[in-house]
Amino acid sequence: MNKSITLKRSATTGRFVTKPLGKDKATKFAKVEGVTTSSKSAKTLKTYSDRGLKGNALRLAITGSFKEKKGK
Structure with missing residues (x-):
């Protein structure tokens, strides 16, 4: 009993399309x-x-909080 796994590609670029990992998988x-x-x-x-x-x-808010402020 084999699983049929299809890989999705973008119609315009032909590149593989992935979805975000999510917080749980990133933690693992x-x-x-x-x-x-x-x-x-x-x-x-x-x-x-x-x-x-x-x-x-x-992500932008976090990176902004760690950047050094100019002039300080």
């Missing part, structure tokens, strides 16, 4: 690789997640 990958987050990173993630940010908006 991080554990396997031995990557840990600092307390500051975890606090920042929780703060912006609680505000309802997701996806690109969440």
